[in-house]
Amino acid sequence: MRIAVDVMGGDHGCGVVIDGVILALKHNAKVSELYLVGRQDEIQSALTERRFDDSRIRIVHASEVLAMTDKPVEGLRRKKDCSILRGVELLRDHRADALISPGHTGGLVAASTIRLRCLPGVDRPAILAVIPAPKNEFVLVDAGANVECRPIHLLHHAIMGSVYSREILGYKKPRVGILSNGTEDNKGNALTLEAFKLCKAVDLEFVGNVEGHDLFNNRVEVVVCDGFVGNIVLKTVESFAKGLLSWLKSELTSNPKRKLGAFLARGALLEIKKRVDPDAYGGAPLLGLNGNVMKAHASARDRAIMNAIRLASEAVQHQINQTIIEAVARANERLSAAKLIPHHSE
Amino acid sequence: MRIAVDVMGGDHGCGVVIDGVILALKHNAKVSELYLVGRQDEIQSALTERRFDDSRIRIVHASEVLAMTDKPVEGLRRKKDCSILRGVELLRDHRADALISPGHTGGLVAASTIRLRCLPGVDRPAILAVIPAPKNEFVLVDAGANVECRPIHLLHHAIMGSVYSREILGYKKPRVGILSNGTEDNKGNALTLEAFKLCKAVDLEFVGNVEGHDLFNNRVEVVVCDGFVGNIVLKTVESFAKGLLSWLKSELTSNPKRKLGAFLARGALLEIKKRVDPDAYGGAPLLGLNGNVMKAHASARDRAIMNAIRLASEAVQHQINQTIIEAVARANERLSAAKLIPHHSE
Numbered sequence: 278m279r280i281a282v283d284v285m286g287g288d289h290g291c292g293v294v295i296d297g298v299i300l301a302l303k304h305n306a307k308v309s310e311l312y313l314v315g316r317q318d319e320i321q322s323a324l325t326e327r328r329f330d331d332s333r334i335r336i337v338h339a340s341e342v343l344a345m346t347d348k349p350v351e352g353l354r355r356k357k358d359c360s361i362l363r364g365v366e367l368l369r370d371h372r373a374d375a376l377i378s379p380g381h382t383g384g385l386v387a388a389s390t391i392r393l394r395c396l397p398g399v400d401r402p403a404i405l406a407v408i409p410a411p412k413n414e415f416v417l418v419d420a421g422a423n424v425e426c427r428p429i430h431l432l433h434h435a436i437m438g439s440v441y442s443r444e445i446l447g448y449k450k451p452r453v454g455i456l457s458n459g460t461e462d463n464k465g466n467a468l469t470l471e472a473f474k475l476c477k478a479v480d481l482e483f484v485g486n487v488e489g490h491d492l493f494n495n496r497v498e499v500v501v502c503d504g505f506v507g508n509i510v511l512k513t514v515e516s517f518a519k520g521l522l523s524w525l526k527s528e529l530t531s532n533p534k535r536k537l538g539a540f541l542a543r544g545a546l547l548e549i550k551k552r553v554d555p556d557a558y559g560g561a562p563l564l565g566l567n568g569n570v571m572k573a574h575a576s577a578r579d580r581a582i583m584n585a586i587r588l589a590s591e592a593v594q595h596q597i598n599q600t601i602i603e604a605v606a607r608a609n610e611r612l613s614a615a616k617l618i619p620h621h622s623e
Numbered sequence: 624m625r626i627a628v629d630v631m632g633g634d635h636g637c638g639v640v641i642d643g644v645i646l647a648l649k650h651n652a653k654v655s656e657l658y659l660v661g662r663q664d665e666i667q668s669a670l671t672e673r674r675f676d677d678s679r680i681r682i683v684h685a686s687e688v689l690a691m692t693d694k695p696v697e698g699l700r701r702k703k704d705c706s707i708l709r710g711v712e713l714l715r716d717h718r719a720d721a722l723i724s725p726g727h728t729g730g731l732v733a734a735s736t737i738r739l740r741c742l743p744g745v746d747r748p749a750i751l752a753v754i755p756a757p758k759n760e761f762v763l764v765d766a767g768a769n770v771e772c773r774p775i776h777l778l779h780h781a782i783m784g785s786v787y788s789r790e791i792l793g794y795k796k797p798r799v800g801i802l803s804n805g806t807e808d809n810k811g812n813a814l815t816l817e818a819f820k821l822c823k824a825v826d827l828e829f830v831g832n833v834e835g836h837d838l839f840n841n842r843v844e845v846v847v848c849d850g851f852v853g854n855i856v857l858k859t860v861e862s863f864a865k866g867l868l869s870w871l872k873s874e875l876t877s878n879p880k881r882k883l884g885a886f887l888a889r890g891a892l893l894e895i896k897k898r899v900d901p902d903a904y905g906g907a908p909l910l911g912l913n914g915n916v917m918k919a920h921a922s923a924r925d926r927a928i929m930n931a932i933r934l935a936s937e938a939v940q941h942q943i944n945q946t947i948i949e950a951v952a953r954a955n956e957r958l959s960a961a962k963l964i965p966h967h968s969e
Contacts, residue, residue, distance in 0.1 A: 348809075411870045421804055424812050458767055458854035463694075466770050466851045489858025493866035505812045506852055508804035510859055512835025517863055520839035521895075524757045528891035538887025545874035545881050549867075 278307045278590050281373035285315040285342040285360040286380025288576045292323045294379060297582020299329055304583065307590060312337050312373055314364040339363035342380070345575070349383035353391070361385055365392045368568035375569035375589040377560065379577045386422045389563055389570050396598060398605035399565040400427075403434050404504070404572065405441055406511050406561045409552050412495040416442050420561060421508035429618065431455065431472035431501050435481055436604045437564040438499035444595040445588065451498035454487030456506060462486065468503065476501070478615050479608040518553050559584030562592060564601065569593050624936050627658040627719035630666060631688040631706040632726025634922045637661055638669045640725060643928020645675055650929065653936060658683050658719055660710040685709035688726070691921070695729035699737070707731055711738045714914035721915035721935040723906065725923045732768045735909055735916050742944055744951035745911040749780050750850070750918065751787055752857050752907045755898050758841040762788050762797075766907060767854035775964065777801065777818035777847050781827055782950045783910040784845035790941040791934065797844035800833030802852060808832065814849065822847070824961050825954040864899050905930030908938060910947065915939050 282298055284291040295313065302308060310333055313320050317338040324334070339360040343352050353362060361380050365388045367373040378385050382404070390402055403419035418434040418441075419426070426434075435453045442451035455473055457465040464486055465473065476483045487497055492510075502510070525546075529539035539546070551557075559581040560573035571589040574581055592598075612618040628644055630637040641659065648654060656679055659666050663684040670680070685706040689698050699708060707726050711734045713719040724731050728750070736748055749765035764780040764787075765772070772780075781799045788797035801819055803811040810832055811819065822829045833843055838856075848856070871892075875885035885892070897903075905927040906919035917935040919928055938944075958964040 411866050424804055456855055458770055458851050489855050489860070490862040492859055493862050505804050506855060509802055509835045509852060509856060513838055513856055513859060514835070514863060516836040516839050517860060518867070520757050521864070521867060524895060525891065528894050529888055531891065535888045535891050538884045538889070539891075541884025542875055542881045542888060543884070545871065545877065545885075548874050549870060 278375075278593055279310040279312070279373045280308055280586055280590065281312040281314055281337070281364050281367040281376045282582070282586070283314045283360045283364040283376065283378035283380055284320060285339070286378065286575070287573070289578065291315055291319050292326070293578050294582050295320070295323045295327065296579035297577070297586070299327065300579050300583040301586040302331055302333060305587060305590060308333060308586075310335060310373075312367055314339055314367070315342070315360045316340065337363055337367065343384040345381055347381065347384065349381065349387040352381070352384055353388055361388045362392070365389055365568075365570070368570070369393055374593045375571065377571045377573050377582070377585045377589055379573040379575050379582070382421065382572055385570065385572055386563060389566050389568065393567040393570075395565050396567060396602050396605070398602065398609055399433055401430060402563045402565040403437060404561050405438060405564050406507070407446070407558045408492075408511070408514060410493040410495065413498060414446060415492065415498050415500050416446070417500045417502070417507050417511055418564070419502065419504040419507045420511045421504045422563065423504040425505070426468060426503035428468060428471035428475055431468065431503065432475040432479065432608065433565065433605060435476050435483070435499060435501045436479075436608055437601055438501065439481060440597055440600045440604055441562065441564065442498045444597050444600060445591055446498070448498045450482045452482045452484050452496065453499040453501060454484050454491065454497040456500050456502040456510070457486035457488060459488055460486050460491070472501070475612060475617060478617055479611050522550065522553075556581040557584060559588065562588070567598070569598070624653045624721075624939060625656040625658070625719045626654055626932055626936065627660055627683070627710050627713040627722045628928070628932070629660045629706045629710040629722065629724035629726055631661040631685070632724065632921070633919070635924065637665050638672070639924050640928050641666070641669045641673065642925035643923065643932070645673065646925050646929040647932040648677055648679060651933060651936060654679060654932075656681060656719075658713055660685055660713070661688070661706045662686065683709055683713065689730040691727055693727065693730065695727065695733040698727070698730060699734055707734045708738070711735050711914075711916070714916070715739055720939045721917065723917045723919055723928070723931045723935050725919040725921050725928070728767065728918055731916065731918055732909060735912050735914065739913040739916075741911050742913060742948050742951070744948065744955055745779055747776060748909045748911040749783060750853075750907050751784060751910050752853070753792065753904045754838075754857070754860060756839040756841065759844060760792060761838065761844050761846055762792070763846045763848070763853050763857055764910070765848065765850040765853045766857045767850045768909065769850040771851070772814060772849035774814060774817035774821055777814065777849065778821040778825065778954065779911065779951060781822050781829070781845060781847045782825075782954055783947050784847065785827060786943055786946045786950055787908065787910065788844045790943050790946060791937055792844070794844045796828045798828045798830050798842065799845040799847060800830050800837065800843040802846050802848040802856070803832035803834060805834055806832050806837070818847070821958060821963060824963055825957050868896065868899075902927040903930060905934065908934070913944070915944070
């Protein structure tokens, strides 16, 4: 397995990302080559500083970095030698099997779409976020790649989410729901009501509409929405969890009696913290592309990077892109037969 | 102050709602008349059972109840003698100053819109939800009345939310943000990008776009969105809070040591539970109507009903509808002058 890591563009500099790579190389024997993409001198000095030497490491120089303040497409046009583009090109040229980048989300989506193109039958990539719930974990697709979607895109989110949930997270028959403002079939906006018909017509474990109350209630493993809604939901949940836990911490340390109580009960708190820890996932895959691309958190530290590398290599191993191509083709066939989409001559 | 309460349509029957009314009558001296709207025999026997007799109580008989399974408009057409319609008519006929109903949300919105009409300059009512955050509380408008909105509707949500936050929650200059997929000015979908221009052109404490991460971060007091997104966010947050607290509870009681710790630290947990308690608000006002309508939670128990009555009477006292009319008129004037909306001749 050949992995490329864009070591630039994270919040904490390239050293932290390289720490993650070192952890991954120690724990993941399947990695045969590891490309570090970014400024050669910075990478070299980080490696020297860590006294790390591994024959699997290759440095691919990229002189520029797409900054968080850059506009995606315009930035990519201006910074042709940026690490994101160089990383994506390793995938395109079949020199790497997967790419992990903690950089600019919009830039990564744009670069991947332009250089790799989408899978046959898929129009646009989607970001998949894995969210832990008390009794299961669900994937939210799209978590922010496509702000304006058409109904067929939501169907593809449903299919890609199902494949990921089954192949990577191990749910045999992942239940799929469209995120809406109520569970009744007639609830929704113009987009979701149309997507509902498409999801119902194909081979999915489709439970219909789900609402906010269902997310953490073990009702579905795949939550389908457009990237506008998905991004809002993902960030709301992240911020709420963080806010509630830090609030709990401040209340628990406000007097000695509570401190003692918190000390005795710390096992419970650690258990929860571990479950909701974003580093356990480390990143969010971009699905629907001719290549395996994983967006790591911009704030990812070593353990998060290691986990992102692990998840990316699992996606490669399970050949999820091939499975997605087949599932989308089957769905399109069904929809054409049911006259729900125009017939594809190809 | 004359209050009407639709005692039917809640999850727990009319007795619980009447318990809330009794609490309100004990604690709210400003209530001069209280209409109980619903099946006369049921109301009478609930009052007798509670041995409650108060000269302020008036029973208004309504023989039908709009069920949760009824479609709003169709249901209202079929059930002309339902409690929601009878309650709204008390407002329309100026026999009551405010109506509280734990019944069918869509039905309440439809009945109010049809019978009361919107305030001058406002096209549609919006539901406002108050959400507690660690360092402030924010209002989410619209929380589910309008699934499909136009940009001007979002502007009205911003104005109505600001008025409510100022007059009822006491924020002198409530900060307003449009809920989007990023904080940059160019982030958003077609709807929010247009609404951004409108909000920027009028007299609001407008901070621009906010994302999910900002909600619990003391960045705004008014979060503007369409009813589809608002409903999803509200329910997601409610369900997540509930899930996390019950998870915490089960972890904290899983062994004797943790139980002891939880006992010592219970003050901290109660503090948080109190702050996130939905009963403290009891309901969500419908804004933009010729009349004060408050949607109570369907599952509202006595304390929630009492609080809903208290908030509804505060809205009456502060004449927030008059303030909304004036603010909307000023905004429309500004927008016409800036040629952002067509000139109103009226």
